[in-house]
Every structure is written in C-alpha cells, then in structure tokens.
Amino acid sequence: MRVEPRPWVKGLTPYQPGSHRAAPEGMLASNESPYGPSPRVRDAVADAVRDLHRYPDPSAARLRAALARRHGVDPEQVLIGNGSDELIYLLAWAFAAGGGTVLCADPAYALDVLSAVVAGADVRRVPLVRWRHDLEAMARVEADLAYLVNPHNPTGTVSDGASVERFVATARARVVVVDEAYIDFAQVPSAMPLAAAGKALVLRTFSKVFGLAGARVGYLVGDPEVLDVLRSIRAPFSVGALAQAAAVAALADTEHYEAARRRTIVNRARLTDLLRERGYAPVASQANFVLVPDVAEGALVERLARDGIAVRPGSVLGVPGSVRISVPDDVGLARLAAALPPAS
Numbered sequence: 001m002r003v004e005p006r007p008w009v010k011g012l013t014p015y016q017p018g019s020h021r022a023a024p025e026g027m028l029a030s031n032e033s034p035y036g037p038s039p040r041v042r043d044a045v046a047d048a049v050r051d052l053h054r055y056p057d058p059s060a061a062r063l064r065a066a067l068a069r070r071h072g073v074d075p076e077q078v079l080i081g082n083g084s085d086e087l088i089y090l091l092a093w094a095f096a097a098g099g100g101t102v103l104c105a106d107p108a109y110a111l112d113v114l115s116a117v118v119a120g121a122d123v124r125r126v127p128l129v130r131w132r133h134d135l136e137a138m139a140r141v142e143a144d145l146a147y148l149v150n151p152h153n154p155t156g157t158v159s160d161g162a163s164v165e166r167f168v169a170t171a172r173a174r175v176v177v178v179d180e181a182y183i184d185f186a187q188v189p190s191a192m193p194l195a196a197a198g199k200a201l202v203l204r205t206f207s208k209v210f211g212l213a214g215a216r217v218g219y220l221v222g223d224p225e226v227l228d229v230l231r232s233i234r235a236p237f238s239v240g241a242l243a244q245a246a247a248v249a250a251l252a253d254t255e256h257y258e259a260a261r262r263r264t265i266v267n268r269a270r271l272t273d274l275l276r277e278r279g280y281a282p283v284a285s286q287a288n289f290v291l292v293p294d295v296a297e298g299a300l301v302e303r304l305a306r307d308g309i310a311v312r313p314g315s316v317l318g319v320p321g322s323v324r325i326s327v328p329d330d331v332g333l334a335r336l337a338a339a340l341p342p343a344s
C-alpha cells in the first residue's frame, strides 16, 4: 500500500501526552485532579452499565439540562463533546478548514494548533507578553477562528474581565472561543455572560476540577446557530453513556467540586512558595499548575522522575527550558519537596 497523506498532514508529530510513569501522588504532568472524581460518579456509572446495550443519547439531554441550569442559559446554548478536544476539532473543521485561519497565542494550547493544521487552516500566532495574551494585538488579526485560553495553558496567567470583554467586542476574528478549562481555579470572572449573549463561545471541560479526565467530556456554550453547525458535522455518539452519567453525577456534587477547588488553590500557593524557597522563579498562576521557566529542563525532569514524580517538559509545550508542574495534593507536595533540588 502506497500511502500519501495530504501535504499539511505529512510529518505532523502526534500530541505528546504527559508521562504516566510516576507514583500516583507524583502524577504532576497533565493537570489532572489529585482528588479524583466525586464518589457519586461510581454509582452513577454502575447504574448506566445496565443500559450499555443501548446507544447513548446523542443530544446528551440530561447533561445539557444540568449544565444549562448551572450557567443560567438555555439547553440549546450547550453542546457536549468527547472532551474539549473533540469540540476544538469540530471548530477547526467547521470554521477554518481548507484555507481558513486560526488565531492563537504563542505558545498556545497544543490542540488549538494541531486541529487547525489537520483541517488545512493557516495558524496565526501572537506572542505572549510577559506570559500573558496580548489581546490588543490579537484583536487586530483577521481570522476565522480565535482562541483565548483563560487562564492560559501552559503559563497559568489570566486576562481580566474588562480585557476579555474588549477583545470579544473588537476582535476581527469571526468566531471567538474563550477556553476556560481552568477558570474554576482563577480569580477572574468567566466569559459565560458573553457566551449567553451569543458574542463568544465558552469552552469548558470535566477533565480538571471535576476529576473526570478519563471519561472525556467537555462542552461549549454559545450561540445555538453556531452550535448547530458543529452538531451537523459531529459523530453523533461521540460521548458515551458512561461518560454522560459520570458528568451528570459529578455536576451534582457541589461539595466535592468546592473542596477540590479550594484545596487546589491552597496548594498552588504552597507549591509556589516551595519553588521560590528553592530559588526558582515560577510564573504566578491562577490555574492548577505552575510554569517554572529558566531551568535545566531535561535534568530536572529526570531528577524528579527518579523519585516517582512526572512533570511536563516545557519543550513540548512551546516553552523550552521550563517545566510545568500540576498542583499536587498534600502527599504529592511532600514528595516533591523531598525530591526538588535547589535551582542552579
């Protein structure tokens, strides 16, 4: 068989996931919740197993209704995906495929770029300024689709409410997506009111604070007409019944959500203090991870791996010479404190 991929697909490197070779409390490479999913998820998934011979509800009506209540929007303004990642691919296909343009920061969230390239779109990147989105420069760029990740990955920095509003109001890009995967850990307002008003799309995930990264559930909130376009091209059963049940149960457990959120914020400060005490200069983060620039990346990753700790090497995130460390629980923080060498 002679295979000849399309030119823009040729030679692409697959997404490089975080290492799984670590102790459970040392899994600090993928920004997962160290607190796991709500205990209610187990029963909900066990119940859903009984109906596994049935196709899942392609509209995810129960989950959409619960999310609509949570955000004060209409269920028609919510679209569920197989993780945010599916929705990011759908956005690229629907709005930028075949020569369109996607605008994002540099460095960007890897999937925003990969999905654009796969769809045959051009990527326009605007460098961060002092680790933050340069929203004034981004607003001036003509594009079919624009991403603002708030808080940003891999830096953990935020754009404040007024700047986000101004960006959405003035952007030349036709579709603006505000990716709020980490908003639960931040002190800035959500762009959800802009999504409710149909001015932007807000992207959320169950993979972070809800502790359901393995279930693969994300969602978009925004203009129903825009969501209908995405609905028309998606694989109808991309979100399985177990994942839908897990997300509904997770959403109902506000106590678990609040505890995970609060503990992450507390330990983020402790992680930042620890890094500073050892002579590092971490970027001030409002997410569930901390970027540590100006390190001997390979040596530090290896040193921590020897003690069962996996962190993300910055070179795969577009910030060579850095590591990104997910905020651990108390046990993980103690393990990290024991293993972390002083900055050289």
Ligand SMILES: *Cc1c(COP(=O)(O)O)cnc(C)c1O
Residues within 6 Å of the ligand: 031, 082, 083, 084, 085, 086, 109, 149, 153, 179, 181, 204, 205, 206, 207, 208, 213, 216, 217, 218
């Ligand atoms: C983790 C993350 C997501 C979530 O992706 P899922 O596919 O829902 O797991 C989305 N956007 C950003 C920027 C992230 O870091």
